[in-house]
Amino acid sequence: GAxxxxxxxxxxxxxxxxxxxxxxxxDFQATTMFWYRQFPKQSLMLMATSNxxxxxxxxxxxxxxxxxxxxxxLTLSTLTVTSAHPEDSSFYICSAAFRDSVNxxxxxGNGTRLTVT
Amino acid sequence: AQSVxxxxxxxxxxxxxxLELGCNYSYGGTVNLFxxxxxxxxxxxxxxxxxxxxxxxxxxxxxxxxxxxxxxxFNLRKPSVQWSDTAExxxxxxxxxxxxxxxxxxxxxxSVSS
Numbered sequence: 001g002a003x004x005x006x007x008x009x010x011x012x013x014x015x016x017x018x019x020x021x022x023x024x025x026x027d028f029q030a031t032t033m034f035w036y037r038q039f040p041k042q043s044l045m046l047m048a049t050s051n052x053x054x055x056x057x058x059x060x061x062x063x064x065x066x067x068x069x070x071x072x073x074l075t076l077s078t079l080t081v082t083s084a085h086p087e088d089s090s091f092y093i094c095s096a097a098f099r100d101s102v103n104x105x106x107x108x109g110n111g112t113r114l115t116v117t
Numbered sequence: 118a119q120s121v122x123x124x125x126x127x128x129x130x131x132x133x134x135x136l137e138l139g140c141n142y143s144y145g146g147t148v149n150l151f152x153x154x155x156x157x158x159x160x161x162x163x164x165x166x167x168x169x170x171x172x173x174x175x176x177x178x179x180x181x182x183x184x185x186x187x188x189x190x191f192n193l194r195k196p197s198v199q200w201s202d203t204a205e206x207x208x209x210x211x212x213x214x215x216x217x218x219x220x221x222x223x224x225x226x227x228s229v230s231s
Contacts, residue, residue, distance in 0.1 A: 034218040043207060043223045044161075093161070095219070106211075106219050110160040 003027060004096050006109030013084055013116055021079045021112045023094030029074040030096035034106065035067075038091040047092075050077045084116040119144040119210050123222035130198050130229050138193040138225050140182075140208035148210050150191040151219065152182055155205040164206075167191065168213075178202070200231040 003026040013019050023033055032051055036044040048058045048069050056069035066088075068080040077096075081088055091113050095106040124139035142148060152164040165176025172184040182193045191208060208222040 036221075041226075044221045046218050046220065049218055108161045 004030075004094065004107045004109040006094055006112055008112060009110060010113040011115070013114070015085055015116055016083055018080055018082045019084055019114060021081075021092055021094075021114075023077045023079070023096070023109050025075045025096045025107075028096075028098050030077075030098070031074065033071060033077040033094055033096045035069060035077075035079050036093045036095065038093060038111070040091075044093060047079075081114065084114070086116045089114055089116045119148065119212055119220045121208050121210050121220055121222035123206075123208050123225050125225045126223070127226045127228070130227070132200055132229055132231050133197045134229075136193070136195040136198045136202075136227070138206055138208075138227070140191045140193065140222060141189050142191065142208075142210045143189060144210065144212055146212055149213050150182075150184060151209040151211075152176065152180070152191075152193050153207045153209060153221075155207065155224075157204070161207070164193070198227070198229050200229050203227060203229045 005024045005026050007022045011019055034049055035047045037047050038044045046059050047062045048056045050056045050069045050071040052071045052074050058064045066082055071077040091111050093111040094109045097106050120143045122141045150167040153161045154164050155161050164180050165174050165182055167174045167184045175181045180193060180195050182191050184191050205224050205226050207224045209219040211219045
């Protein structure tokens with residue numbers, strides 16, 4: 001079945017540094033990938049929608065200069081948390097939909113636990 | 118834009134009890150509806166989905182959900198829960214023709230005692 005791979009699964013970084021999270025669709029082409037953030041005991045909040053070859057669309061309240069998203073190919077999207085601060089500590093999850101299949105259920109990566117010290 | 122409301126924040130049941138978790142959405146157009154489960158320490162897993170057709174959808178692990186269009190609801194049910202069903206349950210909706218992302222409800226924590 002379709003698999004979305006997310007790397008790393010967890011990362012600890014110092015305040016002020018940047019962290020890159022990769023999201024890959026392993027056996028299908030994903031025109032669109034979505035990035036979510038989940039705080040402890042809360043739901044997933046959509047951060048941005050990433051379309052291959054174009055700029056990401058950010059949800060209201062999400063700083064695009066802080067959370068840089070690049071979707072350079074149909075199988076890879078990256079989220080870079082720049083100048084991370086402790087309040088950026090969270091669980092980040094990507095998801096991807098099959099290309100040309102708006103009805104396909106989104107497949108989720110395993111998530112990345114980011115801890116900023 | 119769509120929104121999703123899950124009525125129950127925390128549900129506590131004994132094994133073999135029946136389960137129903139409420140989910141309502143707001144959107145005037147065509148929607149796809151999903152229920153996801155997140156077991157402690159694990160990632161999201163799809164329980165079931167509704168795109169079209171029979172409004173009663175059967176999923177994995179004995180779960181089912183019924184889409185009632187007039188009520189904008191998609192409640193999750195299971196006739197007899199097990200201790201292993203203890204998890205967080207999320208209802209989600211997207212609007213396929215609008216090409217939108219999944220929007221999640223706030224989730225319901227289910228605790229099943231043996």
